[in-house]
Amino acid sequence: MRKLVAEMAGVSEATVSRVFSGSDTVKENTRSKVLKAAQELGYVPNELARQLARKKSGNLGVILPYVPKARLFSTYYFYEMLGGISEAAQEHGVNLLLLHRKPDENGNYELLFRQQKVDGLIVLGAREVTEEREELLQMDAEGRPFAFVNQRMDGLEHRAVEADHRRGSFLACAHLLEQGWDKPAFVKGPGDFSNTLDRLEGFRDALPDELKTSHAELQGNYSRTSGLALAEEAASLLRSGIADAFAAANDRMAIGLLQGLKQRGFEAGQDYGLTGFDDSDGARLTDPALTSIAASFFETGREAALIALKVNSTPAAKLPVQLVVRESSLRG
Amino acid sequence: MRKLVAEMAGVSEATVSRVFSGSDTVKENTRSKVLKAAQELGYVPNELARQLARKKSGNLGVILPYVPKARLFSTYYFYEMLGGISEAAQEHGVNLLLLHRKPDENGNYELLFRQQKVDGLIVLGAREVTEEREELLQMDAEGRPFAFVNQRMDGLEHRAVEADHRRGSFLACAHLLEQGWDKPAFVKGPGDFSNTLDRLEGFRDALPDELKTSHAELQGNYSRTSGLALAEEAASLLRSGIADAFAAANDRMAIGLLQGLKQRGFEAGQDYGLTGFDDSDGARLTDPALTSIAASFFETGREAALIALKVNSTPAAKLPVQLVVRESSLRG
DNA sequence: CCGATTAATGTACGCGCGTACATTTTCTCA
DNA sequence: TGAGAAAATGTACGCGCGTACATTAATCGG
Missing domain, CATH: 3.40.50.2300 (Response regulator)
Structure with a gap:
């Protein structure tokens, strides 16, 4: 396929690749020839092959706690968070891979990296047990980019995003x-x-x-x-x-x-x-x-994404909160 | 890496591959040798490479409507749906790729397939405009597996999952x-x-x-x-x-x-x-x-996933609904 | 105990791209 | 106008796996 495009445009496959990889240095003239050929042949680069060649999955993983029929946690909380994550992901051109953690099972987060399924990871609702903490610590030691949210774990402060x-x-x-x-x-x-x-x-x-x-x-x-x-x-x-x-x-x-x-x-x-x-x-x-x-969960999610994408290496200060007054607290 | 495992186990790389691809026919003896070696070297197959070789992304895409700060649609609705989709996806060993559609922009759904980003697609909250309908019709014509939810479109009845x-x-x-x-x-x-x-x-x-x-x-x-x-x-x-x-x-x-x-x-x-x-x-x-x-959105999502995964080719009958009586309707 | 099957393994190559390095073209400036 | 630098393109190969096909080992019947 790429070969066909190359032929039709009268260039080499490498040049085709260059055009689609965001130009290094391709003459404007040849670029348009290539694009035209691609257009006509309906060629689009295969993401899978790209990712393999680049050794980047282009995916940001999001671990959600298993949610049985009875919703344990607030729907609102997670959905807002996801929105923020998604926004950041979109801005940085990565995809969102949704992973529901099984009930008891450990996350096995490290595995996701080794399999190249994700380039970064956000853990929403990490279980606060020793096993989990150790897994996160190991991930950190391996230098994997990840973040978790609204929790605190000794030695992992730089991975935590939380509201105040x-x-x-x-x-x-x-x-x-x-x-x-x-x-x-x-x-x-x-x-x-x-x-x-x-x-x-x-x-x-x-x-x-x-x-x-x-x-x-x-x-x-x-x-x-x-x-x-x-x-x-x-x-x-x-x-x-x-x-x-x-x-x-x-x-x-x-x-x-x-x-x-x-x-x-x-x-x-x-x-x-x-x-x-x-x-x-x-x-x-x-x-x-x-x-x-x-507490702006949207922002929290966004921040977490930026850390997991290594955009923000500095863990933001605690995100601001705001009092929203309605009737339940007003005397009268 | 795989090569090292092969050497340590005293077999060829192909055999290693066989062991991890769910056995064709590997002697129990060699299988365990390979697994042991892999264990020791910490080898895990690279999913990216697998997907490329198999020509399957292993991803089920989920298109969510763009949700501006003010939540246009019910959080509840989408989150339930996602839960159902996720359950089905997990059962069938595929990943969930979350895609937020940009505000006005067309979905360009077909592209996702051509890029091999997804093997199947679920469109939640498709816009009911001609453009969108045509895009979906084209996808259908190309034989792409997809489904949408709680909507009706002429000529696409077999792609629609909805409650009654x-x-x-x-x-x-x-x-x-x-x-x-x-x-x-x-x-x-x-x-x-x-x-x-x-x-x-x-x-x-x-x-x-x-x-x-x-x-x-x-x-x-x-x-x-x-x-x-x-x-x-x-x-x-x-x-x-x-x-x-x-x-x-x-x-x-x-x-x-x-x-x-x-x-x-x-x-x-x-x-x-x-x-x-x-x-x-x-x-x-x-x-x-x-x-x-x-209306059991969880089930709706699940059904949609099964169709988009080609597990259920028959579009299920309309999903059952149920009256839940509380005080607002009770005379008294 | 040997040829015919069948099971188990090895060999070789393709999947579709990115990119280091080599080569050719174009530009610069004297 | 021509040597040298810079820009543009081409060549060749690897990314890590699956798998068709070839090869070898095990099994079986007589």
């Missing part, structure tokens, strides 16, 4: 206090995610000293259902006056809590203050609408 | 009537999507003859905002008694409507009946929760 969760939580708590809710409690996620801890600390940061150690905490698992299940406990905190507001570590739990408390006669914004975290789509669907923290 | 929207709308409307709302109105999406029409027809199917031509219709664009904007119009329909319920063509519009009507003092389930369509995550977040139609 701590500050986000701080903003939420400060806002509650400012609104006159002076006994905010915190709704935690599972303790083995690093950003769960950040969000808790940020919350404490905003608390006056006397409350720093004595505030109430509820334990959820980031699902709406878990929020719903905490409603009874929350209600009794409200009744006993131990708490008059809740800052939840994510929107889904906040929404569940809002719904559960409503069933028990407590209205957010009226009878208690409530904030979520993520500013997900759902935040504006509840009644009252949920005050939340926007 | 018409029946879904029928169920919604029938349910409203059964609940004693006897003047349901329909909230349409943009008229140039084929399934918008299906949903309207299904709605009519359920109507008693005298209403089939005289029911009210509102025109939205599938966004929540558009639902919100229709609230005033809807309110006057309610006040004048022209309508006492609304079946919306999707959840987002229904949710907007619900919120807008609430502002005007109308409570869903109380003062009027309301159903959505999609059974999105948001349906269970509103107050009252939204009755909706579940």
Whole structure:
């Protein structure tokens, strides 16, 4: 095929290749002859062969956690992230290879590189277990370009892209206090995610000293259902006056809590203050609408892509967060 | 590399290849020798080279519509679909190549095949314009394996995977009537999507003859905002008694409507009946929760993948839908 | 124990490109 | 106008695998 084009254009195959590889130095005249011939013959370079010859797959891999029917994590979160990654990928002319990690199985990330399936890798939702950490450490040692998101792992700080969760939580708590809710409690996620801890600390940061150690905490698992299940406990905190507001570590739990408390006669914004975290789509669907923290997952994904593509070698500072005020936290 | 493995195992390179390509006929003895050698040297076949030699990219392409910051389409919809596609892809050992279509630009789908970037293609949210249709028709003529979803195009019925929207709308409307709302109105999406029409027809199917031509219709664009904007119009329909319920063509519009009507003092389930369509995550977040139609996008994606992988050549019958009753439609 | 089958392995080459190096053409400047 | 430098093109080969075909080893029947 390439040969035919070469003949028709009266040049060598190498020249054809040059034309399509972004000119080294081809005379304008011959370039157009080649393009014309290619056009007529319908020739297009075979990407596979190119990649082999160049020793670059041109793919950016994205590892998604296995999502069983019941969506464990927020759809919103991943889809936004993917959008940001995709944008960066497109700008740099690479393809996106989507890889759903199997339930328990290790990622075997290194393998993807050795097989030349990807040139870079983004791990969304890495499992925070030793095995996983070691695998990532090894990858780093081998000098593979990769990045992960909203997590922290010792010795891999330069691979981590994350929003400033701590500050986000701080903003939420400060806002509650400012609104006159002076006994905010915190709704935690599972303790083995690093950003769960950040969000808790940020919350404490905003608390006056006397409350720093004595505030109430509820334990959820980031699902709406878990929020719903905490409603009874929350209600009794409200009744006993131990708490008059809740800052939840994510929107889904906040929404569940809002719904559960409503069933028990407590209205957010009226009878208690409530904030979520993520500013997900759902935040504006509840009644009252949920005050939340926007962490720009789109940007987070984008940043991660740039690192995995070795465009940004410096790990960006923590990405900014923003308080989005809606009714659930407003007194009145 | 392969050569080293061959030497260490005391066989030829071809035999090494045979071992890794799923045995033709290799003696168990030599197989293990080869595997051992490969293990020790850390050899793994290069996928790129394999693909080139086999003339198969091993990739299933997924075209996503460009999603600007403001999410035009339902995140939920696409993410579910992706999940189904991914499951099928994994089962058949192919990779998923994600491609975001640029804003206006044509897909140039055929090119992806000619470049050997993909072996099959799934188009999510094809634009329903002549250009696009022609491109798809051409692809079909060239015998490329592909599928698209929840749309209809003349001459491409065997490429379309869709849920039974018409029946879904029928169920919604029938349910409203059964609940004693006897003047349901329909909230349409943009008229140039084929399934918008299906949903309207299904709605009519359920109507008693005298209403089939005289029911009210509102025109939205599938966004929540558009639902919100229709609230005033809807309110006057309610006040004048022209309508006492609304079946919306999707959840987002229904949710907007619900919120807008609430502002005007109308409570869903109380003062009027309301159903959505999609059974999105948001349906269970509103107050009252939204009755909706579940169309199993996961399954839809899965089916589409099977067709694009030539596993299922027969286009499946329309996928089943299901009425999910929540409070918004229940008289009470 | 030997020829005829059949199983197992080896040899050789192509897949379609990029690119180092060699060669030819064009340009520069005296 | 011609030597030398620079630009343009051609030649040759490798990227790492799969596989058709040739070759050798194992098996079997008599």
